């Protein structure tokens with residue numbers, strides 16, 4: 435008897451999904467829907483038992499996209515109705531949700547309230563929850579929060595220097611995101627090094643389209659780069675990351691920009707897209723190889739910001755045993771890892787150039803044997819972590 439669990443990660447313009455057998459942790463199906471919310475045709479790719487299936491059709495909203503996911507399961511298997519539970523990646527849990535939560539109407543209402551704090555992420559997440567609940571009304575649906583891992587950050591790390599009542603009344607604090615990934619990867623790093631997680635000081639760089647870095651001391655996160663919203667911190671695909679907070683007032687006062695325009699500017703039109711014209715690091719690398727100066731500067735800004743965070747996190751940790759790269763950029767972009775690690779020599783990091791070039795889905799060390807600290811690449815697996823969370827929350 436297998437115990438299939440459906441995992442949904444509804445992004446603003448994409449849906450990633452998997453069906454995983456919770457007993458064996460085997461992946462029964464994996465898929466990706468792209469260009470959701472677009473009037474032009476999008477794509478859906480569904481993989482089951484090593485076979486790949488592809489379709490192209492428009493997905494004006496998440497409802498059509500989820501319907502297409504169901505069609506893929508119905509046509510090519512496994513039966514979606516075999517799912518005994520559904521785990522939903524939910525980005526913002528505010529200070530309401532500190533752990534994986536079974537979803538009911540009250541939970542959905544709270545998530546709607548929190549949408550303003552994660553405008554790119556919570557609304558599609560909620561759309562996905564509603565659509566999936568219609569299709570699978572009989573099974574438990576749970577929300578696995580990006581913020582949960584960071585719920586017990588130290589107060590000095592999560593407190594902004596704002597009037598205390600304003601912050602308290604409005605739940606304004608640093609929340610941190612990608613927690614499922616930072617948690618999973620930091621545990622894997624300890625395992626890979628053969629150390630108890632309680633014994634090591636580590637930094638995890640989750641570099642995807644959204645990107646964040648965390649400092650983890652003995653298994654407990656003590657700092658992370660995203661804040662009240664997933665906009666703070668590193669330079670990302672379309673997000674600016676850190677800017678002078680005075681910028682908002684400047685844009686409003688001097689250019690007459692509306693708040694919603696500023697929000698869109700910083701979330702969707704900034705970051706690597708603004709600096710280089712592209713969001714994908716493969717395209718940016720190609721531009722640099724063609725001699726594009728803007729692309730070169732863009733990447734320099736990206737690396738500069740990341741190195742700055744790593745340096746300050748080593749100071750917060752009071753030492754460092756391991757730095758780990760993960761997610762799309764962190765796992766694949768060896769040229770970026772090299773740019774970063776080459777600047778950490780003072781801290782005792784030495785890159786093993788050959789090991790860094792290896793392409794693999796396995797955890798690996800990319801620092802030399804005599805490097806004072808371990809530099810690792812560990813593929814994240816948010817879906818696997820979500821299955822474990824879903825089982826825990828539902829006793830499925």
Ligand SMILES: Nc1ncnc2c1ncn2[C@@H]1O[C@H](COP(=O)(O)OP(=O)(O)O)[C@@H](O)[C@H]1O
Pocket residue numbers: 641642643644671713714715716761762763766767
């Ligand atoms: N082979 C590669 N080389 C360099 N960068 C890559 C490669 N593959 C993926 N990426 C980067 O990874 C990003 C996607 O990362 P991912 O973790 O899947 O993001 P998200 O979950 O936020 O959509 C792409 O935008 C691209 O910049």
Ligand SMILES: CC(=O)OP(=O)(O)O
Pocket residue numbers: 445525555580611612642643644645664
């Ligand atoms: C929170 C966040 O930035 O998520 P993603 O990387 O999926 O955009």
Ligand SMILES: [Mg+2]
Pocket residue numbers: 642643644761
């Ligand atoms: Mg991601």
